[in-house]
Amino acid sequence: MQPANLFFLILALIFTAYVLGYFRSKALARPLGGVRHLKSLPGYYAVRAALWCGIPALIILVLWASFENQIIQMLVLGTLAPEIVPASPGEASLLMSQINNIASGALSSGSVDASLVNAAELLTNLRQNSNTYMTMLVLSIAVLAGFVGWYRIQPKLNAREQVEIILRWFFFSCAAVAIMTTVGIVFSVFFETVRFFGMVSFTDFFFGTSWSPQVALRADQVGSGGAFGMIPLFTGTLLISAIALLVAVPVGLFSAIYLSEYANKHVRSVVKPLLELLAGVPTVVYGFFAALTVAPFIANFAQTLGMNASSQSALAAGLVMGIMIIPFVSSLSDDVINAVPQSLRDGSLALGSTQSETMKKVIFPAALPGIMGGILLAASRAIGETMIVVMAAGLAANLTANPLQSVTTVTVQIVTLLIGDQEFDSPKTLAAFALGAMLFIVTLLLNVIALKIVRKYREQYD
Amino acid sequence: MIDPKKQAEIVHKSLKKRYRKEKRFRAYGILAITIALASLIVLFADIINKGHTGFLKTTITLDVEMNAETMYLEDPTDPDAVRMADFVEPLIQSLSEILPEATEEDRGKLRGLINPYASSQLRDELVANPDWMGTTQTITFLAHSNVDVYNKHKGNEAYSIKLSEEQQQYVDKLRDKGVIETSFNDVFFTSGDSRDPARAGVLGAIVGSLLVMFVTLVLSFPIGVAAAIYLEEFAPRNRITDFIEVNINNLAAVPSIIFGLLGLAVFINLFGMPRSVPFVGGLVLTLMTLPTIIISSRAAIKSVPPSIREAAEGVGASKMQVVLHHVLPLAMPGMLTGSIIGMAQALGETAPLLLIGMVAFIVEIPEGFFDAATVLPVQVFLWAGSPELAFIERASAAIMVLLAFLLSMNALAIWLRKRLERRW
Incomplete structure (x- = not known):
């Protein structure tokens, strides 16, 4: 049976267990003189029976479905003659797909090695059997455990407490998904990164100034090694992020100042949501705007000034990214400016300073740490932003500070290296994970620092 | 101790400058908001300007003569015969009747006006209605995507480069005659991706x-x-x-x-x-x-x-x-x-x-x-x-x-x- 169908069957069983459990608890209560003589309400007995029925069966189903393929592959490859046993995981998957093709009849069995044909037969066999075993095992466990759960319903049993404990564990495991995600990121990204550094040296990666991750098809090809120096990518990322911040910080900050200190309620209620609209526009839309409108405009404009601009200039990507992060800067600054106590404002105004002097000399210094935190968050946004640069920045890894030239970024390279076919044993694919690890570390550091600053500052005035 | 009168004078003198600064500061704020909102407007306007024509499609309505000789097709119920038949020829003949100035050499240009999939549309419709054989039917086809953009952006150089001078004249004439029409692009909402922009949908x-x-x-x-x-x-x-x-x-x-x-x-x-x-x-x-x-x-x-x-x-x-x-x-x-x-x-x-x-x-x-x-x-x-x-x-x-x-x-x-x- 297909796992999906099996799943629905288990759901039906769970429902049956619920109904039967409900009626059993009612039946047990009747001779005692009603439901109030039970330790818990009938619904809790019913839920308990349903949980008994569902939890073990579903756990086994999930485990079986996720590890079935690996175990079958291991068994199939284990039967092969020792001389054709694959040495690397890449070869193993190649051989496996060959066996798969024989099993499905796409490859005629006459043209290949006899042991492969045997393996294909074994594969077909295992697959069918595995499915039967899984169905039988899961269903019998569901029925058996459901029966035990149903049978053990007693008037003195505190079903509510048991159900609540299980629910609590469920809540906890949901909260733990956050930890699992972080662990998953760390393991998946860093595991591949370690493998990458097994092929490319540390110094080449961190201090190399040339990036061309092409790996040769033949060993004797010119430049077969590929170059994995991340400096040009890092400077490209920094250049574009710097342009973005140059746009976003003044615009965002002054908007926040105007909205919090000068604008009346009416203007505020119109302008604020409009600014937030900028944050809600998908990044692919900004990328489209940058690549097809802003970049050609800048190239033409530079030409009329007699300058030479690339059609994929860093300036275009940076400007549009700046527009995208205006709302981050403005809403965070707005929050911290509003958090500055009114007494500071009143004191300054009472001494005769103008509103702008109050802003510049009193509120701004008081709000500065919070604003810095907001800017750091915006910077981490800019560094990790992908679609705008994928669409509007180039692929050539130029080491330049000229915003009219084309540069490439860390995120662009991750996407280009991983779109299409991947081989998890070539440095080309693994390089993307190494870049991802760097990106993760840098943005994490920025976020941690920013959150610390913001929090510390908030406590000061609370 | 400074003379209070003098002090007041100094303050008064500086007031003008301070108020100017105040005004400037305020103007910066308004400028910042204007920049942010202007980029929002430009972004939306640009997308609407570029894309509103995507909701329109260009169609060509032709009187197609289902002639067994020109199509090399005797029996439309026979799949083998259908496979060998020519479904492009009747379309081009129908077009050249409307455009008599197109000579034998312009056939390629005429063909470039119709959607490359129009012939398969004709085939499918004929197979579905075998009794059409020998009659003349009025059928609406999608235009070629080059005609589509040219038609929707009349007078814009960038959109017409893919059509030759003559083809542009043909399209203008066909439009005047009501053969080429623009209508709501239902294809866009009812189909998946395609290599042909005219048939691509979301x-x-x-x-x-x-x-x-x-x-x-x-x-x-x-x-x-x-x-x-x-x-x-x-x-x-x-x-x-x-x-x-x-x-x-x-x-x-x-x-x-x-x-x-x-x-x-x-x-x-x-x-x-x-x-x-x-x-x-x-x-x-x-x-x-x-x-x-x-x-x-x-x-x-x-x-x-x-x-x-x-x-x-x-x-x-x-x-x-x-x-x-x-x-x-x-x-x-x-x-x-x-x-x-x-x-x-x-x-x-x-x-x-x-x-x-x-x-x-x-x-x-x-x-x-x-x-x-x-x-x-x-x-x-x-x-x-x-x-x-x-x-x-x-x-x-x-x-x-x-x-x-x-x-x-x-x-x-x-x-x-x-x-x-x-x-x-």
């Missing part, structure tokens, strides 16, 4: 997006709410809880592409799940939106006043009963609002889906969670990368569809908040 991408969103919603909403309940109501103040909180806050700020790397390494490489399928896309987006949902759900739970809890506890409810029967229903509107906003973010997300292979060229409309599919933003990305203006136009139109979805989701969230929000 339906496949919309269905893909809906499938991905469904998986994301079904997984992230219960998990997010449960996690928020645990953290707000049950979590003991200890290291593990602190660690979970730090984790959630940091995950909310991790670049989305990192989640793509996670999905690629764990779901596809380790668990062997298929590439390009909505199920894996939904899993990745679930992990990405969870922090948003958890954070907003916690805020919603926090806003339920303690008096409710105390009252429930006072009549003997257990902690779990307090939460499930009283706190959760009251916090639900806030949780729903937060989740809709999280889902809107997920709907616009592109980068992680590129890494798990949802960028493939897919013509079929996906039918299940394990069919290869693409999503709206990725479709925009694919079309935007094409050098053909007709595809750029469709990318803009697809952006408008995407923005319409996002706006309606956000409107729904605002409406929910207004409708269900309770002031304590």
Whole structure:
């Protein structure tokens, strides 16, 4: 049976267990003189029976479905003659797909090695059997455990407490998904990164100034090694992020100042949501705007000034990214400016300073740490932003500070290296994970620092 | 001690300058807001300007003579004969009757006006109605995508370069005669991707997006709410809880592409799940939106006043009963609002889906969670990368569809908040 169908069957069983459990608890209560003589309400007995029925069966189903393929592959490859046993995981998957093709009849069995044909037969066999075993095992466990759960319903049993404990564990495991995600990121990204550094040296990666991750098809090809120096990518990322911040910080900050200190309620209620609209526009839309409108405009404009601009200039990507992060800067600054106590404002105004002097000399210094935190968050946004640069920045890894030239970024390279076919044993694919690890570390550091600053500052005035 | 009179004089003198500074400062603020709003307007105007024509299609209506001789077809019910028959010739003959000035040498130019798939449309219709053989039928075909853009952008050089001088004259003449017409582009909403811009549509991408969103919603909403309940109501103040909180806050700020790397390494490489399928896309987006949902759900739970809890506890409810029967229903509107906003973010997300292979060229409309599919933003990305203006136009139109979805989701969230929000 297909796992999906099996799943629905288990759901039906769970429902049956619920109904039967409900009626059993009612039946047990009747001779005692009603439901109030039970330790818990009938619904809790019913839920308990349903949980008994569902939890073990579903756990086994999930485990079986996720590890079935690996175990079958291991068994199939284990039967092969020792001389054709694959040495690397890449070869193993190649051989496996060959066996798969024989099993499905796409490859005629006459043209290949006899042991492969045997393996294909074994594969077909295992697959069918595995499915039967899984169905039988899961269903019998569901029925058996459901029966035990149903049978053990007693008037003195505190079903509510048991159900609540299980629910609590469920809540906890949901909260733990956050930890699992972080662990998953760390393991998946860093595991591949370690493998990458097994092929490319540390110094080449961190201090190399040339990036061309092409790996040769033949060993004797010119430049077969590929170059994995991340400096040009890092400077490209920094250049574009710097342009973005140059746009976003003044615009965002002054908007926040105007909205919090000068604008009346009416203007505020119109302008604020409009600014937030900028944050809600998908990044692919900004990328489209940058690549097809802003970049050609800048190239033409530079030409009329007699300058030479690339059609994929860093300036275009940076400007549009700046527009995208205006709302981050403005809403965070707005929050911290509003958090500055009114007494500071009143004191300054009472001494005769103008509103702008109050802003510049009193509120701004008081709000500065919070604003810095907001800017750091915006910077981490800019560094990790992908679609705008994928669409509007180039692929050539130029080491330049000229915003009219084309540069490439860390995120662009991750996407280009991983779109299409991947081989998890070539440095080309693994390089993307190494870049991802760097990106993760840098943005994490920025976020941690920013959150610390913001929090510390908030406590000061609370 | 300075003379107070003199002091007042100094202050008075500086006042003018200080007021000027004040005015300037204010002007900077207005300027900043103007820049921000202007870029918003330019962005939207540019997209509407580029894409509104994507909602229009150009059709050619021809009187096609089903002549057995010109089509080399005797019996349209015989599949072999149909395969060998010529379905282009009747179209060109019909066109050259309307355009008598086109000579034998201009046949290629005439052919360039009709959609390359028009002949298969004619074939399918004839096979469906074999009794048409020997008659003349009026059939509407799609125009070639070059004619389409030329027709919709009359007088714009950039859109006409793909047609020759003569072809442009033909199109003008055909339009004057009412043979070429412009109408609402239903093809755009009823078909999947195509190599031919005139036949490319967003339906496949919309269905893909809906499938991905469904998986994301079904997984992230219960998990997010449960996690928020645990953290707000049950979590003991200890290291593990602190660690979970730090984790959630940091995950909310991790670049989305990192989640793509996670999905690629764990779901596809380790668990062997298929590439390009909505199920894996939904899993990745679930992990990405969870922090948003958890954070907003916690805020919603926090806003339920303690008096409710105390009252429930006072009549003997257990902690779990307090939460499930009283706190959760009251916090639900806030949780729903937060989740809709999280889902809107997920709907616009592109980068992680590129890494798990949802960028493939897919013509079929996906039918299940394990069919290869693409999503709206990725479709925009694919079309935007094409050098053909007709595809750029469709990318803009697809952006408008995407923005319409996002706006309606956000409107729904605002409406929910207004409708269900309770002031304590």
